[in-house]
Amino acid sequence: xxxxxxxxxxxxxxxxxxxxxxxxxxxxxxxxxxxxxxxxxxxxxxxxxxxxxxxxxxxxxxxxxxxxxxxxxxxxxxxxxxxxxxxxxxxxxxxxxxxxxxxxxxxxxxxxxxxxxxxxxxxxxxxxxxxxxxxxxxxxxxxxxxxxxxxxxxxxxxxxxxxxxxxxxxxxxxxxxxxxxxxxxxxxxxxxxxxxxxxxxxxxxxxxxxxxxxxxxxxxxxxxxxxxxxxxxxxxxxxxxxxxxxxxxxxxxxxxxxxxxxxxxxxxxxxxxxxxxxxxxxxxxxxxxxxxxxxxxxxxxxxxxxxxxxxxxxxxxxxxxxxxxxxxxxxxxxxxxxxxxxxxxxxxxxxxxxxxxxxxxxxxxxxxxxxxxxxxxxxxxxxxxxxxxxxxxxxxxxxxxxxxxxxxxxxxxxxxxxxxxxxxxxxxxxxxxxxxxxxxxxxxxxxxxxxxxxxxxxxxxxxxxxxxxxx
Amino acid sequence: xxxxxxxxxxxxxxxxxxxxxxxxxxxxxxxxxxxxxxxxxxxxxxxxxxxxxxxxxxxxxxxxxxxxxxxxxxxxxxxxxxxxxxxxxxxxxxxxxxxxxxxxxxxxxxxxxxxxxxxxxxxxxxxxxxxxxxxxxxxxxxxxxxxxxxxxxxxxxxxxxxxxxxxxxxxxxxxxxxxxxxxxxxxxxxxxxxxxxxxxxxxxxxxxxxxxxxxxxxxxxxxxxxxxxxxxxxxxxxxxxxxxxxxxxxxxxxxxxxxxxxxxxxxxxxxxxxxxxxxxxxxxxxxxxxxxxxxxxxxxxxxxxxxxxxxxxxxxxxxxxxxxxxxxxxxxxxxxxxxxxxxxxxxxxxxxxxxxxxxxxxxxxxxxxxxxxxxxxxxxxxxxxxxxxxxxxxxxxxxxxxxxxxxxxxxxxxxxxxxxxxxxxxxxxxxxxxxxxxxxxxxxxxxxxxxxxxxxxxxxxxxxxxxxxxxxxxxxxxxxxxxxxxxxxxxxxxxxxxxxxxxxx
Numbered sequence: 001x002x003x004x005x006x007x008x009x010x011x012x013x014x015x016x017x018x019x020x021x022x023x024x025x026x027x028x029x030x031x032x033x034x035x036x037x038x039x040x041x042x043x044x045x046x047x048x049x050x051x052x053x054x055x056x057x058x059x060x061x062x063x064x065x066x067x068x069x070x071x072x073x074x075x076x077x078x079x080x081x082x083x084x085x086x087x088x089x090x091x092x093x094x095x096x097x098x099x100x101x102x103x104x105x106x107x108x109x110x111x112x113x114x115x116x117x118x119x120x121x122x123x124x125x126x127x128x129x130x131x132x133x134x135x136x137x138x139x140x141x142x143x144x145x146x147x148x149x150x151x152x153x154x155x156x157x158x159x160x161x162x163x164x165x166x167x168x169x170x171x172x173x174x175x176x177x178x179x180x181x182x183x184x185x186x187x188x189x190x191x192x193x194x195x196x197x198x199x200x201x202x203x204x205x206x207x208x209x210x211x212x213x214x215x216x217x218x219x220x221x222x223x224x225x226x227x228x229x230x231x232x233x234x235x236x237x238x239x240x241x242x243x244x245x246x247x248x249x250x251x252x253x254x255x256x257x258x259x260x261x262x263x264x265x266x267x268x269x270x271x272x273x274x275x276x277x278x279x280x281x282x283x284x285x286x287x288x289x290x291x292x293x294x295x296x297x298x299x300x301x302x303x304x305x306x307x308x309x310x311x312x313x314x315x316x317x318x319x320x321x322x323x324x325x326x327x328x329x330x331x332x333x334x335x336x337x338x339x340x341x342x343x344x345x346x347x348x349x350x351x352x353x354x355x356x357x358x359x360x361x362x363x364x365x366x367x368x369x370x371x372x373x374x375x376x377x378x379x380x381x382x383x384x385x386x387x388x389x390x391x392x393x394x395x396x397x398x399x400x401x402x403x404x405x406x407x408x409x410x411x412x413x414x415x416x417x418x419x420x421x422x423x424x425x426x427x428x429x430x431x432x433x434x435x436x437x438x439x440x441x442x443x444x445x446x447x448x449x450x451x452x453x454x455x456x457x458x459x460x461x462x463x464x465x466x467x468x469x470x471x
Numbered sequence: 472x473x474x475x476x477x478x479x480x481x482x483x484x485x486x487x488x489x490x491x492x493x494x495x496x497x498x499x500x501x502x503x504x505x506x507x508x509x510x511x512x513x514x515x516x517x518x519x520x521x522x523x524x525x526x527x528x529x530x531x532x533x534x535x536x537x538x539x540x541x542x543x544x545x546x547x548x549x550x551x552x553x554x555x556x557x558x559x560x561x562x563x564x565x566x567x568x569x570x571x572x573x574x575x576x577x578x579x580x581x582x583x584x585x586x587x588x589x590x591x592x593x594x595x596x597x598x599x600x601x602x603x604x605x606x607x608x609x610x611x612x613x614x615x616x617x618x619x620x621x622x623x624x625x626x627x628x629x630x631x632x633x634x635x636x637x638x639x640x641x642x643x644x645x646x647x648x649x650x651x652x653x654x655x656x657x658x659x660x661x662x663x664x665x666x667x668x669x670x671x672x673x674x675x676x677x678x679x680x681x682x683x684x685x686x687x688x689x690x691x692x693x694x695x696x697x698x699x700x701x702x703x704x705x706x707x708x709x710x711x712x713x714x715x716x717x718x719x720x721x722x723x724x725x726x727x728x729x730x731x732x733x734x735x736x737x738x739x740x741x742x743x744x745x746x747x748x749x750x751x752x753x754x755x756x757x758x759x760x761x762x763x764x765x766x767x768x769x770x771x772x773x774x775x776x777x778x779x780x781x782x783x784x785x786x787x788x789x790x791x792x793x794x795x796x797x798x799x800x801x802x803x804x805x806x807x808x809x810x811x812x813x814x815x816x817x818x819x820x821x822x823x824x825x826x827x828x829x830x831x832x833x834x835x836x837x838x839x840x841x842x843x844x845x846x847x848x849x850x851x852x853x854x855x856x857x858x859x860x861x862x863x864x865x866x867x868x869x870x871x872x873x874x875x876x877x878x879x880x881x882x883x884x885x886x887x888x889x890x891x892x893x894x895x896x897x898x899x900x901x902x903x904x905x906x907x908x909x910x911x912x913x914x915x916x917x918x919x920x921x922x923x924x925x926x927x928x929x930x931x932x933x934x935x936x937x938x939x940x941x942x943x944x945x946x947x948x949x950x951x952x953x954x955x956x957x958x959x960x961x962x963x964x965x966x967x968x969x970x971x972x973x974x975x976x
Contacts, residue, residue, distance in 0.1 A: 018530055019547075024506025044472075046566040046597065047482040052509045061956070071473040074598040077570055086472040093474060109504045109567050140504030141532055169545065217934065221968055317972060354678055394554060413511035413524065420521035440968045468521050 009384040012376045013361070018390035021413045022335035023056060023429065024049070024361060025138040025148030026106050030057045031433070032152055033066045035213045038241045040100035041067035042090065044118070045108030047416040066098060072110055083116050084125065091129055100131065102242040104152060107137035107372040132242070134159065144359035145399045146261040146336050146432060149213055153237055154268040157211070160237065160248040165213030175235060175247050195288040203230035209275070211237040211265050212258035214437060221438045222258065222283060229297055229304055237265070256296050258283060258437060261337035263365035279365075283437045284338070285445065286314040291372050314439045318349075321446040326350030328453070331405040333414065334358045334391050336432050340366060342409075344373040345442075346449065347382050354403050357391035407453060422465040424452050477826045477846055479801035479864060485510060486605030487593040488526055490613065491561045493640045493669035498525040498557040498588075500547055502540070502568040502575065505530055514641060517870050527551060531567055538583045548582035548590060558674045559589045559613070566597040589674070603692045603776070604804060606640065610669055613965060617677040618704060625681040625705055631664040632731055635683045635701075637709075638694030638963075639670040644779065644863045644891055645877050646670065652876035653689060656714070660727060660740060668697075681705035685730045689713055689878055691778040691805065698923050702723035708733075714878050715782035716886065717754050717790055720747075747880050754883035757891070758790050766894055767792040772836050773817070774829055774843040775862025777802040779877070781812035783842050783861050786886060788816040793890070796836045799829065826850075840893040845869070859893040924949050927962045934964060951975050 026049055029041040043049055049374040050069040057065075070090050075081040091103055107118050122133040136155045136189060138148035166172050210222070210233055223233045234253070235246020247253075248269070255269045256278040269275040280295035281288045290311045315322070330346060332339040334357025343353045363370065375386060388396075393414065400408055407427045408418055415425040426449060436445040484501060488510045491499035501507060511524040529540065529547040545568050548560055562579055576592050583590045594612055595605040618625070634657055639650045647670070654664050665683035666676045680686075686701060686709035688694040698709035708730050714723035721744045728740050757763055771793050773784045780800045787793040798813045799821030800806070806822035813820055820834060830850045833841060841851045841858040845866050851858035860869055861877075876882040927935065938946050946967075953970035954962050 018505070018532070019527065020505075021508055021511060022506060024504075024509070026506075047478060047509060047601075048484070048566045048597075050475055050478055051481045051485065052506070055509065055513060069473075069475045071475045073473060076472055077598070081472070090472055090474050109531070110570065113567065113570050137670070140506040141536060144505060217937070219932075220934070220964055224968070225967055314972065353794070397523075411512065412516050413508065413516075416515045416519060417521060417523045440972055 006383050008378055008381060010304055011356075011370060011377075011385040011387045013387050015389045016392040016395060020334065020357070020359070020391045020393045020396075021411045023145040023411075024052055024140045025143040025145060025151065026053065026108060028057055028138060028148030029053070029067045029104075029106060029151060032104075032213060032238070033148060035215075035240055036102070036238050036240070038101035038243065039066060039104055040092065040094050040098055040102070041104045041106060042070050043067065043106040043108065044070040044072065044087075044111050044116070045106075046072050046110050049108050049110075056390055063448065066100065076262075077110070077126065079114070079373050084121050087121060087401065088128065089135070090127055091125060091131070095129055095131055099317075100136055100242075102132045104134045104136060106148075106152075107135065107139060108396050109139045109141050110192060112137065112139050112141055112172070112397075127331055129262070132159065144335065144337070146259070147264075147360065149259075150262050150264045153213070153262060153265040155243075157237060157248075157268040158272055159242075160209075160245050160273065161248050163247050163267055166247055172247070174244050175239070197231060201227065201230065202232040203302050205231060205302060206276075207234040207247075207249060207253045208232065208296065208300065209235045209237060209248060209255050209269075209270065210258055211255055212262055213238055214258060215435055216240070218435050218437050218441065221440045225289070225293060225438060226296065228306070231296060231300060231302055231401070237269075248273050248275060254278055254296075254299055254304065256280050256292070256299075257365070258292075260341050260366055260369060263300055263362035266365050279368045281344070281369040282341045284341040285348065286311045286439055286442050287320070287348050287376070288341055288345060288369075288372070289437070289439050289442070291368070295368060299343060310439060314337055314442055318443060318446060321443070321450055322349045324450060324453075328352065328406040329354050329403070330407045330409065330449075331396075331400055331403065332356045333393065333396050333410040333428070334388065334410065338431055338436075339409075340369055340373060340387065342431065342445075343385060344369065344376050344414070345445070347373075347376050347380055347385075349446070350380065352382065353385055354405050355396070356387045357396060358387060361387060361389050407449070420467045422467075424456050426452050479824050479826070479844065479846070481602035481864075482566060483595045483597050483600040483602065483605035484563050484593075485601040486600070486607070487561065487563045487595055487609040489640050489642050490604070490606050490609040490669050491563070491593075492525055492561070493671070495671060495673045496525075496557050497553075497559045497561060497674065498527070498551050498555055499561045499563050500544070500551060501526065501528045501563045501565055502544060502573075503531060503563075504530050504534065504567055507565055507567070517642060517865075517867050519870070525555070525557065526563075531571070536571075539571075540578070540833060544575070544578040545582045545585070548578070549585045552582075552586035552588045556661075557588045559591065559610070560586065561613075563589065564593060564595065564597065569597040575753075589616070603802065607696055610638075610693065611700055611967065613648075613674070614668070614677055614680070614697045615700055618680070618700075621678050624821070626679055628684060629663070629665065629682050632661065632734070632736055633664060633665040633683045634727075635665050635680055635686045635707075636667045637686050637688050637697050638690045638692075639667055640693060641670060642863075643693070644776075644869065645871075645875055648874055648876040649689060649878040649882070651874070652879035652881050653687065653714070655881075656720075656879045657687075659743065660724065661738070662727070681707065683707065684734055685709060685727070689778075691781075691808065691883075692776055692802065705882040713778050713782050715779070715881075715882060716786040717748055717883050719782060719785065720879060720883065740927055746892060747916065748784055752883045754880075754881040754887045758792070763791055764893065766890075768794055769840070769894060770794050770796050770836070770838045771840045771842060772833055772838045773798040773861070774798050774800070774821075774841075776800060776848055777805050777809050777812075779862035781809055782877075783886070784813045786814050786883075787842070787890065788929045791890060794818075795840055797832065799823065799832075836934045840890075842890075842893070857893045859889045878933075925954055925960055925962055928964075930964050931962045931967050934967060946971075 035039050113343045118135045122135050126133045136152040138151045251274045253275045257274040260282050270277050278299045281291040283289040283292040290307050329352040331354045339356045339358045343356045409428050418425045435441045491497050508528045514520050514524045529544045579590050579592045593609050600963050639646045686698045688698045688711045701707045712723040714720040724740045731738050773780050777800050784795050784798040787916045788795050795817035797819040798817040800809045801824040810820050826846050841847050842861045844862050844864050848858040950970040
């Protein structure tokens with residue numbers, strides 16, 4: 001029996017066995033190597049890791065990727081071979097073939113188990129070969145899927161320069177104007193930016209650095225959204241190039257996350273780099289985006305303007321989808337940590353959230369998001385949300401059978417079998433790769449949620465719902 | 472350490488899981504960290520499987536690392552036994568358990584005491600085996616286990632001639648279609664199929680295996696150890712000729728004829744072979760037709776697993792008159808067999824699993840067509856050489872819904888199409904080059920964008936260029952329409968995004 005909460009209130013937290021399906025965190029190399037153009041990702045692991053990457057990344061593998069496996073052989077595991085020498089040989093080859101500005105080592109389960117001292121080897125080797133080596137332990141023993149990005153960004157945070165380290169004007173420009181596509185280099189533009197300089201576009205506020213890897217269009221969109229409030233984004237972690245990592249001024253710079261799975265990055269920026277973390281809900285959905293901008297404004301001492309209208313405008317544009325989704329029930333099996341933000345947005349759309357599975361819940365980092373969730377539930381009259389950490393997929397499927405949700409957000413391992421049993425599904429990983437942040441993309445996010453429902457509505461008259469033979 | 476971008480055969484546990492999930496009502500439990508159950512995604516997506524893949528993980532996390540799995544594996548096995556009531560649970564080691572060196576066989580023994588299901592530990596080592604060899608080992612291990620359980624009480628031979636088909640498995644290249652074609656072929660020869668294994672086979676069926684007169688092992692990579700084992704304990708002969716291509720299919724049938732004759736049933740299949748070859752299969756006629764004349768002396772390279780690369784090489788060289796510049800396989804452990812198969816059919820033999828080397832050798836050979844795996848297809852794309860996919864590793868498009876066997880007489884038709892289509896596409900490309908490509912003169916139409924006064928700034932222009940070609944003009948039109956309607960004459964990024972929101976797309 002599933003006991004569904006009936007009272008309105010804050011979310012209820014549960015924890016299950018952790019027997020769930022998710023991607024291995026090393027998958028983050030797939031989007032990070034594309035984001036950081038001058039990087040090379042070396043995954044130090046076994047055939048198992050390689051097989052996962054080559055299958056999960058599908059076609060991307062063929063586009064001369066800037067990532068490779070350092071495949072461990074028996075000699076590496078039983079320490080017949082020296083890890084330093086082996087990594088030196090491979091990294092020199094990478095340097096020769098690709099000449100990257102940074103090599104990121106991804107530690108895996110195997111390097112953990114055999115206790116290969118990557119953090120110890122890296123500085124020595126970095127000095128020897130003259131290329132920065134960043135070590136991220138993105139392994140399946142400790143982390144799930146998107147948390148891989150978190151480990152990489154947390155490691156990279158330590159490489160952000162301080163203002164006094166950046167001497168040349170040229171470099172300063174590069175690092176602060178890391179958003180290259182926003183600032184064109186043409187002569188014509190130069191005149192314009194001079195003109196702009198005379199009229200103050202930005203309020204006078206402490207430097208703001210945003211963290212989280214998003215595609216360039218979304219970076220531009222969110223940056224412009226803040227520009228409307230007179231807030232200048234001094235840089236992003238990660239920047240499009242490693243050499244453009246933002247300047248971080250200890251004790252001065254404010255930082256804000258754009259994704260809910262970046263808790264280690266947040267604490268690395270807070271503790272090691274002494275930044276001020278803005279606690280925000282995440283810019284997913286117009287409600288989240290508004291909350292995100294407001295929280296940043298508040299911290300930087302800027303009065304937000306026109307946000308309410310902006311949000312209302314976006315909701316008006318979403319009306320048709322919201323009308324369609326309202327009243328339908330949804331179940332998140334949980335695998336990418338975006339679940340709470342998405343659930344909050346969809347409750348605001350009038351959906352009924354039956355369960356929010358999530359691999360890991362950092363209540364501190366997600367505090368503002370959880371508060372917004374509670375507020376949303378109160379305002380929408382939605383019963384308090386069940387948040388299930390480390391879910392058990394088998395138990396969840398029993399609950400799904402019982403609750404018969406209108407839509408299940410799940411991994412590909414379960415999607416087809418559930419569809420065959422007449423349960424509509426949406427593949428969760430798509431939300432990780434699609435552009436879902438900010439006001440501009442709220443519609444795309446709803447379209448993705450709607451698509452399976454629309455498809456199955458279209459096929460409804462055919463009577464092809466249960467496609468398995470009852471035993 | 473080895474710098475690697477791509478591998479042709481997966482890790483050992485994939486092989487074990489392929490066998491376990493092929494059987495009916497067998498559950499595999501992986502001793503693995505979170506995320507290693509990627510096999511379930513592959514099976515669910517590539518095979519479009521309707522059922523939940525019977526594979527779960529007993530998750531290795533920090534705690535396990537610190538204290539050992541202790542009761543965790545046993546609990547997981549017993550739990551699965553109660554939830555799913557499988558006939559057999561296979562505990563599957565991974566690269567992680569290989570180095571943890573926990574006493575998994577002890578866990579199996581303890582779990583066996585509490586489970587109704589039989590419990591086995593797959594006898595494979597990550598560092599010694601790959602997907603293919605591990606599958607072979609696990610298949611043999613399971614068959615041996617259930618045959619030994621009979622304690623010599625093997626079933627008697629069937630009255631009429633019958634055969635087992637060994638080596639059909641989940642995620643195998645066109646395996647399901649091949650199995651149907653083989654069953655039909657055997658039926659045409661008057662031979663009943665006793666058991667197909669492992670695909671769709673219950674472990675109870677294993678004990679019926681010895682009732683067949685002989686075994687058919689269509690693929691070199693999977694099933695031979697089982698056939699050899701059954702030969703030793705049940706005196707079953709086996710046919711290990713792959714019936715791929717007209718010549719080999721005939722050889723396959725003649726081998727069966729010999730077995731039946733030796734078993735006391737005199738049959739003569741020569742007329743059947745003649746009839747099929749000349750009139751039923753289109754492949755022989757195809758070879759003779761003038762289309763195929765154009766293939767004479769065309770240069771091709773072949774690469775794949777042992778079975779498919781060898782068979783396709785033989786078909787190209789002997790049945791179609793194509794010149795095979797080199798033939799290769801990634802099954803290094805079986806390299807000698809491969810050499811013996813393709814000797815004399817190609818100019819050179821390559822045994823390697825280094826995709827970069829294979830890519831280089833393709834570039835050097837400059838063949839008119841490639842027959843290889845998905846990797847070679849992509850190499851072909853880069854080099855502008857057409858490629859027919861003949862072997863794993865493969866993508867979802869290589870699990871067609873339609874009937875596409877590679878074996879038997881229908882298989883010869885399919886292969887003829889595949890080969891012919893690869894080459895004609897190449898020819899078409901060549902002609903296009905000679906005549907300067909398709910007629911690409913721009914069609915002059917007066918669109919909204921044609922008489923625009925609007926100015927795109929640099930950032931917006933760059934953003935527009937980044938939008939995929941097939942929707943770019945639509946985005947451009949929509950943006951300009953939006954700008955015009957809202958009285959703006961310069962298009963910036965802001966205008967673009969606002970237009971996107973307004974269009975609701």
